[in-house]
Amino acid sequence: MKQQWVDCYIDKLLALYPEVHTYAAMIDRWAFIPEWTDADIDFNLTQVLATEQELFGLYGIRRQFKYGWIDDTLKSGLQVLLPCDLFFMPHAKVFYGNEHAGHYIWVQQKLVNDEYQIFDDHPAFNGVMAGHYLRQAHEAMRLPYQSLDPGCNVITDEQAILYTGRMLQSDSFHLGSFALELLNSNLPPIRKCVILKETRHMQHRLTGLIRIIDSAPLPESSIEEMTMVRQAVTNYMDGWRATVNLALKGMLLPVETVWERLEQRLYKHTEGDKVLTDAVIHFKGKLDSVYQEGGGNRR
Known part of the structure; x- marks a missing residue:
């Protein structure tokens, strides 16, 4: 079964390190907190990054953050995860047009004619990218790239289960409190629509919870119950998509025509x-x- 996409970083990491258990890797990918001012919106990823660091420790993944260009790192046999702006990546134009958005790609090797073999799970990508586009896309982000040692620790299913049970917490979801804070703010409705629109690149991270349910070694006897739980999560995500789509509509039409419905949806999301x-x-x-039983299906 083709797994649903979660976020550009963790899916590249799993491609780099297939030894990592998917259900362990997905923990807290959804734990972002939207933060905004009158003119801007950003996402607090403190909890996401802290949990990511725990995962690296568990599997012994060694990485360094580096500035500059990547050729020497690739020559040394290390792997590269490169932050890029999709605006400057030709294969992304079909979906993103003139929109700026951060994205991670896995650069695998430098080829002849200043081209690079890269891995990107974007559906329009063919595997090779010209160096001048790659540099431009990376430099626009003003972020370090990550060099990673090949290979990681192989841990048992039991170790991964214990880690998941310890790290997965029920208080790591923040969209409800975000909806309440947005409702209670004094911002005009059109600004609230813009803020909601900006979450559309983040809400798919909730798919990480579905990936956990799908990939964990749960016993056959729990399949029916967890299928219902999975459907409830899917319905929740569909509800958020509908809310964001309504906010987009509010940006195209007079906002008064949709605001009452949007406000009702936000109250429900709280x-x-x-x-x-x-x-x-x-x-x-x-x-x-x-x-406790030492059983389950190993996947």
């Missing part, structure tokens, strides 16, 4: 995180039983 916390509680209960 309580919606319970669906996700309940999903985590159910999942951890099933995972505990796997560890």
Whole structure:
């Protein structure tokens, strides 16, 4: 079964290190907190990055953050995860047009004629990118790239299960509190629509919870119950997409024509995180039983 995309960094990391258990890698990818001012919006990734560092420690993945260009790193046999602006990547134009958005790619090697073999799970990409486009896309981000040692520790299913049970927490979802804060702000409705629109590149990170449910070694007896839990998470995500799409509509039409409906949806979302916390509680209960019984399906 083709796995649903979560975010550009963690999916590249799993391609680099297939030894990493998917359900361990996906923890907290959704734990971003939207933050905004009157003129801008950003996302606090503190919890996401802290959990990511725990994952690197578990699997012994060694990385360094470097500035400058990547050729010497590639020559030394290290792997490169390169932050890029999709605006400058030709294969992304079909989906992103003239929009700027951060993105990670895995640069595998330098080829002749200043071209690079890269891995990108973007559907329009063919595997090779010209060096001048790659440099331009990276320099626009003003962020270091990551050099990673090839290979990592191989850990047992039991170790991965214990780690997942310890790290996966039910209070790591923040869209409900974001909806409440946005409702209570004094911003004009059109500004609230713009802020909601900016979350559309982040909400798919909730797919990480679905990936956890799908990939964990749960017993056959729990499949029916977890299928229902999975559907509840999917419905939650669909609801957020509908809200963001309505906000986009509010930016194209007079905002007054959609604001009442949008406000009602936001009020509903303020309580919606319970669906996700309940999903985590159910999942951890099933995972505990796997560890205690020493069974389950290894996937």
